[in-house]
Amino acid sequence: QELTLQLKWVTQAQFAGYYVAKDKGFYEEEGLDVTILPGGPDIAPTQVLAGGGADVIVEWMPAALAAREKGLPLVNIAQPFKASGMMLTCLKESGISDPKTDFKGKTLGVWFSGNEYPFLSWMSQLGLSTEGGPDGVTVLKQGFNVDPLLQKQAACISTMTYNEYGQVLDAGIAPEDLVTFKYEDQGVATLEDGLYVLESTLQDQAKVADLVKFVRASMKGWKYAEENPQEAAEIVLENDETGAQTLDHQVRMVKEIGKLTAGSNGTLDEADYQRTVDTLMAGGSDPVISKTPEGAFTHDVTRQAVN
Amino acid sequence: MTAIEARDVSLTFQTADGPVHALKDVSLTIDRGDFVSFIGPSGCGKTTFLRAIAALETPTAGTLAVAGMTPDQARRRRAYGYVFQAPGLYPWRTIAGNVSLPLEIMGFSRADRMQRIARVLDLVDLSSFGGKYPWQLSGGMQQRASIARALAFDADILLMDEPFGALDEIVRDRLNEALLDLWKKTGKTIGFVTHSIPEAVYLSTRIVVMSPRPGRITRVIDSPLPPERPLEIRDTPEFIALAQQVREGLREGHSYD
Amino acid sequence: MTAIEARDVSLTFQTADGPVHALKDVSLTIDRGDFVSFIGPSGCGKTTFLRAIAALETPTAGTLAVAGMTPDQARRRRAYGYVFQAPGLYPWRTIAGNVSLPLEIMGFSRADRMQRIARVLDLVDLSSFGGKYPWQLSGGMQQRASIARALAFDADILLMDEPFGALDEIVRDRLNEALLDLWKKTGKTIGFVTHSIPEAVYLSTRIVVMSPRPGRITRVIDSPLPPERPLEIRDTPEFIALAQQVREGLREGHSYD
Amino acid sequence: MSALPILAVWLGALGLNTWLSRFDTRATRLAVALIFGATILILWEMAVRIYAIPPVILPAPSQIGASFARNTAILWTDFVQTILKGALTGWLIGAAAAIATAIAIDRSPFLQRGLLPIGNFVAALPIVGIAPILVMWFGFDWQSKAAVVVVMVFFPILVNMVAGLAATEPMQRDLMATWAAPYGASLWKLRLPAAMPFLFNGLKITTTLALIGAIVAEFFGSPTRGMGFRISTAVGRLDLPLVWAEILVAAIAGSLFYGIVALAEKKVTFWHPSQRRQRG
Amino acid sequence: MRSALPILTVLLAIVAIWYLAAVWMNAPWVRDQAARADTVLTSGELIRQTLTLERPVLPAPHQVAAGLWEGVAGQKITSKRSLVWHGWVTLSATLAGFAIGTAAGIGLAVGIVHNRAMDQSVMPWAVASQTVPILAIAPMVIVVFASMGITGLLPKAIIAAWLSFFPVLVGMVKGLRTPDAMQLDLMHSWNASRARQFWNLRLPSSLPYLFASLKVAIAAALVGTIVGELPAGATAGLGARLLSGSYYGQTVQIWSALFAAAILAAALVMLIGAVERLTLRRMGMAR
């Protein structure tokens, strides 16, 4: 059975589980032939899914719910990531220590292309305008790297615990010189890296059976990666066609990712889901989603996969 | 035996600045075997008339017959060869290739082409230059090549628009002699545009003097000179008298430009 | 009173195919007020010699003096006007603007410019065309404009390289008359290149016949004709004899092309 | 089967245009071009409807139009940010610098021979590559976009301008020599006018380059406005009609920009044969 | 050869300026780092450090050269870290796009020259097509093709073709119209068919124009390919290399990829120049 998985970002240890499952033959054992499509800065996985270019996508829940509200019926079938790895990393010298009071008038780096929703929710909960000015924050569309912080073009930038934060450290800035705000700690964490399909796919029982196999094998891959970070990093590296990744960085990433996947067997925790929805709807005048989503997830697949 | 017959031919160009009457009521009969020169000030319609005969322009009034057909039928029958004022050789073909081109288009066989090319290049004294490219030749040689090209397919009528305008006097003399020779040998009908009075007088059996605005024929002078014309004929009183006659004809219809 | 003095002037162009001897040991003295024509087959170095006088080329041997100075000094003093074979008008300027250009460069006042422009345009019969652009005029009118431009700043020496080559006979006659007139009135020294034997004979006080490979002077013929020359002088025996003399001179050094 | 109406519309428009084109007047020529464009839009709309193409893949022209009308304020902000501030400023600076450089090296054949091959090399450089670097150097706002545009347009204009300054005919130069014209006069009265057709060639080519450059640079970092920014965020939000509305703005602005430069060319180089003839 | 010396001089000047700029632009970071570590740097030490940083703002020329060398010669050419391999990926899409674009450009030009309706309708829209922000639609093109099951080289090639057809179109229209009235009249006087006119007159006279535009077109095709590789999740090619370098802040990698692309472009343009000379010489048009 052939299945295409569209990743959210370029090949890196963030997706170690899938690569491990493919490389170790877990998919094959299930009788699946899985194609993994790497993403990129301007690839919107939701769009690829809608266009029929992929069967399953890895996507963040805010983007998925937003797309759902736009009329694209995405359904979460599994949630390998339990915790959010997103945070805001600031230079200590910028004088920021408390989000409630210190962001005003500062410049913050944010990712867009569907990754901006958690940030927007947080800011609206803080009551900060994102249109600049003395009472709001100035938002930069952050490029692909941590340069804005190093070049001091922004007071804070968005980082993932497993990736950009490490890059900041690698660049030679000591942890003492940094202040970080994890979304988890701020109570605005949203679910990341879930597996989504179109509603229509779930209508087809044969396809659902394949998805079950897929999720089962993927979770096996994730658990394998958690236990064998070194090997998982090597597998990722082998699959990276750009040849730009370094082993050290990927090993560290697998380890950090392990902390996020640790609590999940693939089943979506409804409490986490609810918190995500609440966060997204709490956005004051401009919430990310305006209606409580219905049927945005299903336990069908994971129920069968886990048992 | 009429080769070309024009009756009340008028030709008006519609331009942005209003209509230009290039030809107005031009009537002329050219017999087969005639050598007719057209002379007149710039812009009097010489080129236009020649082009109309060649079906490159269409008269807006009057009738024009070429070898008993309409000009366009004559063109399709490839009844004439045309030599333009500039050589107009194709730079990506050798001299032989240029002469060959109309023959290829008209579907002559390879062997026939070879033989014709050799003959006409010899005629214009370019035998050893067949393999050269146009830009490797002087202007005079290029002009001779373009004449060879028009001769190659042996049309009965030869239309030449100031073919020697760009050449120096000595070379021009030689080519005039050669052309006269060719005409006598082949009995072709030749229509020849020139700016030079001696040239017109030297070559023609009839000289057509034109005047501009609107372009029309002011005189048609029949030449009393014999067909046999050495270059020295130009110093004879008959020649000078004829030249004087043409010059007067020209003066009549001439405004400064 | 020598205007131009050439002694053993040679000029060799270094080209990819080896050196071209455009001029070889050319010696010539032109007095002030002379009208000297240069005639010779294509490539014999007429243009090159004129350009050397104008300091547009530098002789590789020999000495050349213009009005007692080196050619380059004379150029800097704006001692001459030069008319090229093609009009060479600047297309972004009107006819008046073109005539005005050298005057602007030489720093004539606005009023002075206006007056000179009017005068020379009148001289070449282009008064009503001052506001037109070059490409709106016929070739002959353009050539006249370029002559007007060379006349405008009243240099003592006028160098003209086949200025009338592109014109028809009648217009040419008129301009020849006008030029002769101007020369008589102003006493300028004129160097004049032409391909036409009658033109050379009609205009000049001296005719310099040149021959090519290498370019050299084969004859210098002084004209016995009087300064007063109606156009009919061309039918006189003296004129015809002189023309014959020039033609012979030309034949001597002439190969087919 | 379902392709039949599409085919019919296409053939109809083709026939209409073929008939109209025979008149060859100013009005019919405009009409022909417009009908051509309208046909494409109609075919597009029909295709989207008949084949039920999802709007997140390709929105229909009607949806794009609606989005355009709804978002004029956003589109205007983005237009100002990207086109007026980024592209236009950069283009003006780049063009001025290139013209000045061309005149500066005009007297030095040495510099010309050294700079031009390198200029050609740089002109062939995929500029998208320098965008991240310049964003890193010049910050996030429009200045870095303008910098990218400067780099992109500089060499094409320089190369054209240098060629233009050399494009005088020998006779025109000789004439200047016979008048003993000083350098300034021959530059001002001969070489600059003669260079204009070449310069405009470069200016025209670079109008579209300038737009591409400004938008590309936004991709590597920007404030929260600008066409490139809007396009990438809107794709992320699956707001494809807005994306296409931005593309429409870019195409209109680009054509307008090109048209204005072409018009200026017509005014300045009215004397050049290519401007005098109607059809070439 | 005459220009070897000037080019070298200019190159040397550029390298010198580059070094100065590298020191100047990297110095703030080095100073900051020193301040964070509470050390004081001598100016010699400062300069040394600015030229050897791992993530410099502006890498020094020798760092880029080393990066290039490492990418080209330091790897098996089949390695994913080899610039040769990435160059090849980019090159193949470039050539495919160039071929498509050239064919489209020539085809349209032939249509425009022979059909008045096309003449009046195509050109303005061809101009408009070039003002569409290609980078913005590149991901969509890729997605649309992916939804039709087409991935890999073709979508990139289409983007490359989009950029390269235009110069060919403009050049060819001009070229096919260069024959002057006299040359066309000659053909007419021989009663030559339109096909004859095309093959024996219009096409040969357009070749110099064609080659001039092909040089522009191939450079444009390369830009198009790289644009196609940039955002669209391409996994290989110089564009992907640029992007991943940018993603990890590896300036040396960006610059190496950039120079590799520039060298590729220059080589392609030179190649076309060589073909041009050869063709024109064989046609006797090279003097």
Ligand SMILES: Nc1ncnc2c1ncn2[C@@H]1O[C@H](COP(=O)(O)OP(=O)(O)OP(=O)(O)O)[C@@H](O)[C@H]1O
């Ligand atoms: N295609 C055209 N469109 C408009 N006017 C034209 C066209 N061709 C010629 N004319 C005009 O028609 C008149 C006659 O032109 P024609 O070329 O026949 O003159 P000509 O006698 O050959 O002159 P020349 O001796 O200068 O070659 C001129 O006024 C010319 O400007």
Ligand SMILES: Nc1ncnc2c1ncn2[C@@H]1O[C@H](COP(=O)(O)OP(=O)(O)OP(=O)(O)O)[C@@H](O)[C@H]1O
């Ligand atoms: N710049 C140059 N480089 C090389 N050779 C040249 C150059 N200018 C002229 N020549 C050569 O010098 C010779 C004399 O040329 P010149 O132009 O003086 O002849 P001309 O007598 O004016 O001929 P025409 O009557 O054809 O104008 C010719 O063989 C020509 O090819």
Ligand SMILES: Cc1ncc(C[n+]2csc(CCO)c2C)c(N)n1
């Ligand atoms: C334009 C842009 N979007 C996102 C990221 C950051 N990023 C890389 S991986 C990842 C997690 C996605 O699962 C995120 C947010 C970026 N650097 N640039």
Ligand SMILES: [Mg+2]
């Ligand atoms: Mg004519």
Ligand SMILES: [Mg+2]
């Ligand atoms: Mg000459």
